[in-house]
Amino acid sequence: MSGCTLTKVSITGFESCGFFKRAVDVSNKIAKAQSSVNVEVRGFVSREEYKAWLAQERNAISTKYGSAAASHTSSPFAVADDVFLGGCDALLAKLGTAFPDIDLTPPKVVVPQAPGFLAHTAGFAVDTLKVSMVVSVVSVVGRIGPLKRFLLKQMESKMHEAKVVSSYDEGKLMENVFNKPCTFGAFIWSFMRTARLSAQVAMGGLAPNVKLLDTVSGGEKLLYDYQHGSRLLVLNFGSQS
Incomplete structure (x- = not known):
């Protein structure tokens, strides 16, 4: 030593x-x-x-x-x-x-691989199928008056029992689901796609190596392309509104 x-x-x-x-x-x-x-x-x-x-x-x-x-x-x-x-x-x-004889080299940064084309395609197909099934069921139920009214009544009853307080007319919102199934499908689609990405993220774990548009070169890069050695990569999130 x-x-x-x-x-x-x-x-x-x-x-x-x-x-x-x-x-x-x-x-x-x-x-x-x-x-x-x-x-x-x-x-x-x-x-x-x-x-x-x-x-x-x-x-x-x-x-x-x-x-x-x-x-x-x-x-x-x-x-x-x-x-x-x-x-x-x-x-x-x-x-x-x-202490030159003690190795102070930081642990090697493990870079997760970005999901490949097949993984992206499979996930997209599964989410599309799920949303399509939901939209189809909602569309059919919306055309059956007695069933639609029964379900709306049950939903309103559950909301009342749960003492849900909202500035919206919950009954109207639920009725809109049946009246505009495609709009409802687009709404849940965004949540499903976000959930699929979030499923890859865990506190203390590695961030997903997502694709980004580089504003300097105009080309496509991966998140970990901006990681240099053991230096921290800091991400700032904000809107451009």
Whole structure:
């Protein structure tokens, strides 16, 4: 093992920050390999709490670590042997230099394969069949007056029992389902397609490698084409209205 004298690493950040997690993971790996290294971690629940801590401790940080540390705003706030380093990259560079014989290479990023043509076609066909069956049944029921009235009455009764409160006339909405089955089919179609995509997503798991239109080149790319090494890929969602 390396004969480096580095003995203490302090990391402060907010718990959901990927750079904070990476810094903690690597530091703990060092501490596990080198028993002389002590790692202190302080993780705040939210970004706001971390920012509040930076603001509150700015004077103390400036006195202890200098003006560069006092102006630090990102997560994490990394210190080694009471010397301010900076963020995650600065800490990893320091650890890599101090312990060159310890492999700090991040785990290989597993890129999920985008669903192929057959998978897309099969999913599309299944959803189309389901919606077609629903529209067909609703259309037939809508043409049978007594059955339609019976079902509407049952639905309204169930809504009343469940004490559903809405600004809409629920009876009219349900009647519109029978009067305009194709519109209803288009409505549930969007939900089914969204549900099929959502079924591939799990908290803490890999994001689906969906196809995107690149606004610079005008060509088609996959989501993971924008992933570079171990750097985090941050997605911002919003409307263009």
